[in-house]
Amino acid sequence: MLHGRTQTFLPTMAVRNISRFWEWGRKIICVGRNYADHAKELKNAIPTEPVLFLKPPSAYVREGSPILVPLYSSNLHHEVELGVVIGKGGTAIPQSAAMEHVAGYALCLDMTARDIQDECKSKGLPWTLAKAFNTSCPVSDFIPKDRIPDPGNVKLWLKVNDQLRQSGCTSQMIFSVPYLISYISEFISLEEGDLILTGTPKGVSAVQEHDELQAGIEDVVTMNFKVERPDH
Numbered sequence: 039m040l041h042g043r044t045q046t047f048l049p050t051m052a053v054r055n056i057s058r059f060w061e062w063g064r065k066i067i068c069v070g071r072n073y074a075d076h077a078k079e080l081k082n083a084i085p086t087e088p089v090l091f092l093k094p095p096s097a098y099v100r101e102g103s104p105i106l107v108p109l110y111s112s113n114l115h116h117e118v119e120l121g122v123v124i125g126k127g128g129t130a131i132p133q134s135a136a137m138e139h140v141a142g143y144a145l146c147l148d149m150t151a152r153d154i155q156d157e158c159k160s161k162g163l164p165w166t167l168a169k170a171f172n173t174s175c176p177v178s179d180f181i182p183k184d185r186i187p188d189p190g191n192v193k194l195w196l197k198v199n200d201q202l203r204q205s206g207c208t209s210q211m212i213f214s215v216p217y218l219i220s221y222i223s224e225f226i227s228l229e230e231g232d233l234i235l236t237g238t239p240k241g242v243s244a245v246q247e248h249d250e251l252q253a254g255i256e257d258v259v260t261m262n263f264k265v266e267r268p269d270h
């Protein structure tokens with residue numbers, strides 16, 4: 039007995055389910071400029087090697103909770119992207135074995151404070167505050183691997199207040215999913231529950247408080263998020 043109440047013991051090992059990967063606290067590795075049409079719209083050079091950056095697990099947000107505009111930004115952009123959920127960890131994974139490390143996929147948004155990113159770029163500073171703030175990574179339900187037989191041919195779209203802003207296909211990616219898994223794992227070991235964001239096609243644009251975002255992968259998943267501005 040403890041202060042008049044019966045003491046209970048909880049099991050120390052919670053059962054983790056990959057279909058709730060966002061609860062695992064693992065890393066989010068993002069690929070930038072992986073679509074030539076998006077690199078061109080932002081007047082960036084077409085990369086010859088993947089451009090990588092990270093988001094922390096605190097960036098995750100799920101349907102039912104809002105995307106929060108950071109107080110320091112007045113130009114928050116949407117970027118719709120295919121997310122790859124890692125099911126088996128590894129280091130220096132060869133491209134030929136890369137798909138064995140995939141558990142499934144998720145539709146993701148790489149929310150970006152574009153004004154802050156532009157400032158960081160011009161000063162040669164890292165993009166952390168532009169890319170890694172709370173709610174900067176909205177994610178759909180987990181998509182089991184067999185629902186997407188070819189991650190190199192997936193149609194993605196995004197609407198803001200019912201207006202189509204982004205529509206692209208992963209066949210336009212410069213670096214394929216197996217190439218990205220192999221490349222990233224040479225430098226950053228991949229762990230079960232990690233998520234890779236594979237880059238966005240053209241059409242990124244600003245969102246405002248009260249906007250409603252809807253995004254989808256054709257015939258597979260849709261998701262909806264509202265944009266809000268925090269009051270503190």
Ligand SMILES: CC(=O)CC(=O)C(=O)O
Nearest residue numbers: 069070071072117237238
């Ligand atoms: C310029 C960017 O923000 C790169 C990026 O995230 C992308 O998806 O491309």
Ligand SMILES: [Mg+2]
Nearest residue numbers: 117148237238
């Ligand atoms: Mg992106």
